């Protein structure tokens with residue numbers, strides 16, 4: 001098809017105010033209900049009916065996260081200049097890793113590298129997955145709470161199933177809890193209507209909101225459907241969306257007619273940890289899709305000794321992008337934003353602790 005003018009039928013779906021929606025024309029010789037029927041005319045041709053499929057524009061989390069990391073690097077440099085005379089330490093993050101999960105090791109390495117890049121000092125503590133280490137980890141956390149070179153403490157999750165995760169997360173001093181998982185910080189998120197002073201908010205939800213904001217997607221008044229109700233993502237994200245004046249629906253494993261509920265979403269955020277669960281048919285045309293899931297699925301290696309898996313999200317990306325307007329890819333979407341927000345939380349925790357010292 002080479003038509004030049006396309007008249008979209010009046011469409012009341014949510015369309016983000018973005019010029020970048022890409023169109024793909026297909027003839028109406030199939031009965032695919034997911035295509036929007038539009039008419040195409042040129043001056044000499046009679047009006048023809050064709051179908052339109054959306055090809056969503058990616059929301060490039062890798063690129064946005066790189067911009068944020070650059071901004072943080074500049075802010076750290078500025079802080080160091082201000083600190084020259086008052087002998088403050090550079091921002092410092094302690095990361096605690098328990099066990100030998102390959103994915104957790106990867107994420108911790110990524111965090112350490114990201115800290116190095118922006119001038120944040122990082123301290124890594126590794127423990128074997130052994131019940132006798134639980135007390136040792138608790139004691140280390142208490143020690144780090146007192147350490148003036150450490151402004152943020154992060155316990156890489158998940159902890160081994162038999163460990164008391166709540167006890168360890170609660171041992172972190174709320175001021176140093178850069179994951180925003182301490183009950184004091186959770187309560188602040190749910191009770192503060194305006195964020196007057198800094199308190200940490202979980203990094204992935206914060207990253208999702210920042211992705212939307214920096215992509216020009218205004219959530220106010222939109223129907224946001226959040227899949228998943230975890231303390232790390234689904235719950236805090238719902239709170240942030242509400243604060244930003246979205247109408248929020250949460251769906252989970254016990255929700256009935258999940259597809260019909262998700263189809264109401266102008267914005268759909270999937271955080272369930274189930275590979276490609278969200279199908280094209282679940283999505284409203286023009287929806288904005290944020291895919292938080294990172295799932296490894298087996299795949300034959302491309303070359304001998306190569307990777308035997310690939311990463312996919314909770315959304316069937318290849319199909320979903322035919323109907324939605326914007327979508328985050330996996331990898332390269334939300335994941336890099338999680339790390340960028342961790343750096344930001346650590347810098348802000350450091351600034352707050354330095355101010356407290358001066359008072």
Ligand SMILES: Nc1nc2c(c(=O)[nH]1)N[C@@H](CN(C=O)c1ccc(C(=O)N[C@@H](CCC(=O)O)C(=O)O)cc1)CN2
Nearest residue numbers: 106107155156157158179203204331332333335336338
């Ligand atoms: N204490 C915490 N534990 C966990 C968190 C968290 O926020 N705090 N989140 C996740 C894991 N996570 C950070 O810890 C994380 C996951 C993914 C990425 C990321 O950048 N992924 C890349 C792909 C990386 C790869 O190749 O494997 C991407 O999506 O592009 C960063 C951080 C659970 N635990």
